Amino acid sequence: MPIKFTKQRQMVFEVVKEANGHVTAEKVYNTLKSRGHHVGVATVYRNLNLLYDEHLINRILHPDVGYLYDVNLSPHYHFHCEMCNQIEDVTDIYQPAMDKMVEDRLHRKVFRHMTTFYGVCESCAQKEKAEDQAV
Amino acid sequence: MPIKFTKQRQMVFEVVKEANGHVTAEKVYNTLKSRGHHVGVATVYRNLNLLYDEHLINRILHPDVGYLYDVNLSPHYHFHCEMCNQIEDVTDIYQPAMDKMVEDRLHRKVFRHMTTFYGVCESCAQKEKAEDQAV
DNA sequence: TTCGAAATGAGAATCAATATCATTTTTTAT
DNA sequence: ATAAAAAATGATATTGATTCTCATTTCGAA
Numbered sequence: 001m002p003i004k005f006t007k008q009r010q011m012v013f014e015v016v017k018e019a020n021g022h023v024t025a026e027k028v029y030n031t032l033k034s035r036g037h038h039v040g041v042a043t044v045y046r047n048l049n050l051l052y053d054e055h056l057i058n059r060i061l062h063p064d065v066g067y068l069y070d071v072n073l074s075p076h077y078h079f080h081c082e083m084c085n086q087i088e089d090v091t092d093i094y095q096p097a098m099d100k101m102v103e104d105r106l107h108r109k110v111f112r113h114m115t116t117f118y119g120v121c122e123s124c125a126q127k128e129k130a131e132d133q134a135v
Numbered sequence: 136m137p138i139k140f141t142k143q144r145q146m147v148f149e150v151v152k153e154a155n156g157h158v159t160a161e162k163v164y165n166t167l168k169s170r171g172h173h174v175g176v177a178t179v180y181r182n183l184n185l186l187y188d189e190h191l192i193n194r195i196l197h198p199d200v201g202y203l204y205d206v207n208l209s210p211h212y213h214f215h216c217e218m219c220n221q222i223e224d225v226t227d228i229y230q231p232a233m234d235k236m237v238e239d240r241l242h243r244k245v246f247r248h249m250t251t252f253y254g255v256c257e258s259c260a261q262k263e264k265a266e267d268q269a270v
Numbered sequence: 271t272t273c274g275a276a277a278t279g280a281g282a283a284t285c286a287a288t289a290t291c292a293t294t295t296t297t298t299a300t
Numbered sequence: 301a302t303a304a305a306a307a308a309t310g311a312t313a314t315t316g317a318t319t320c321t322c323a324t325t326t327c328g329a330a
Contacts, residue, residue, distance in 0.1 A: 006295080006308065025286080040310035045287060047308095061198050066286050077248075079241060090237055102225055102252050106214060110254035113212075117237050119245035141277065141326080160317080175279040180318060182277095201317050 008039045012047040016057050022068035022087045060114070062087065075112070081121035083128075090117060143174045147182040151192050157203035157222045195249070197222065210247070216256035218263075225252060 005013075015028045029044045048069055051057045058070045060078060064085055077090040099110040120128070140148075150163045164179045183204055186192045193205045195213060199220055212225040234245040255263070 004296080004307085008309070038310085040312095042288080042311080043309055049287095061196055063196050077237075079237065079243065079245075082246070088241075090241065093233075093236060093240065098228075098230075098250075099252065101228060102212075102214065103254075105228065106223075106225065108214065108254050108256060109260065110214075110252050111217070113250055113252040115233075115248055115250040117234065117245050117248040119238075119243050121243060125244065143278070173279090175281095177280080177319075178278055184318095 008043050009047045009050070011037055011039060012044055013051055013056065016048075016051070016069050017071050020071065022060070022062075022070050024065050024068060028069070060087070060116070077115040077117065079117045079119065079121070081124055082118055083120055083124040086121060088121065143178050144182045144185070146172055146174060147179055148186055148191065151183075151186070151204050152206050155206065157195070157197075157205050159200050159203060163204070195222070195251070212250040212252065214252045214254065214256070216259055217253055218255055218259040221256060223256065 011032055012028055015031050016023060019027070019031075025041075025045050025048055028048065029039070029041055032039045032044070048057070048059075048067075052059050052069070055073070058073055059067045060070070062068050062080075062085075068087060072089060074091070075094040075096070076092075077094065079088040079090050080086075081088075098113055102108070102113075103110045146167055147163055150166050151158060154162070154166075160176075160180050160183055163183065164174070164176055167174045167179070183192070183194075183202070187194050187204070190208070193208055194202045195205070197203050197215075197220075203222060207224060209226070210229040210231070211227075212229065214223040214225050215221075216223075233248055237243070237248075238245045
């Protein structure tokens with residue numbers, strides 16, 4: 001059966017879709033509030049969890065800001081800038097064979113994997129360069 | 136200069152080493168307390184952070200229990216059981232070439248990556264099988 | 271040994287996320 | 301439709317991991 005959509009659930013989903021990036025629950029809540037739609041905090045969290053459980057949205061756990069929600073459902077990796085802590089998607093290099101490899105090695109069922117790369121993003125690299133020249 | 140070792144820092148480090156698995160800060164705190172060493176909570180957290188920053192211990196972020204600390208410094212992956220939420224190490228398949236691949240693709244500095252596989256561990260798989268037979 | 275920097279500990283504060291529970295909305299069966 | 305049952309909502313309290321504050325203690329170099 002298809003998931004039931006209340007007004008609030010629909011709106012939460014819309015905001016995540018529009019954002020088209022990585023949004024926090026708080027951001028979703030504030031966006032709705034700024035549009036005059038008073039959806040309670042609990043409802044925002046409940047619905048994000050539900051949408052995630054139903055595989056309608058994706059999420060990653062960010063060490064600083066908690067969960068980040070995303071509509072990109074195609075398997076992909078993430079890049080985490082260690083200077084500004086921003087997250088970017090890394091597409092097109094997903095390795096499904098890795099799951100099989102771990103299954104064979106550990107003799108366990110493996111459904112998927114998540115990978116995050118750590119480095120320095122473009123804008124932070126430029127800032128660094130500018131500072132170096134200033135010295 | 137080498138990191139300075141106070142009594143408390145030494146003890147925190149020892150407990151993580153002994154555990155030889157994935158321990159929470161709380162576990163470290165309680166272990167020390169049960170041994171009669173009253174190290175404050177803040178001190179435990181401060182030292183775990185410091186040891187991590189100094190690359191003397193490793194850590195991963197677990198969605199349910201927060202950070203898990205570990206002395207295994209050699210690059211490795213993790214396996215997360217979706218039923219019991221236990222973590223296991225996955226060794227010997229670390230792919231350093233992935234970092235280079237992302238560097239070339241995104242034109243960004245990449246230092247390392249972290250990967251977690253999601254599936255069902257051995258003991259949970261057995262429980263499932265037993266339950267299926269009971270039906 | 272002494273002075274200054276670093277570390278400690280107790281407890282308060284923070285902050286994302288969840289729980290509680292009365293009220294409202296939606297669904298189902300009649 | 302309409303009433304009873306189930307699910308969802310929202311306001312608020314609570315949790316739980318982690319960090320902050322700050323007075324006191326310890327450490328380490330001169």
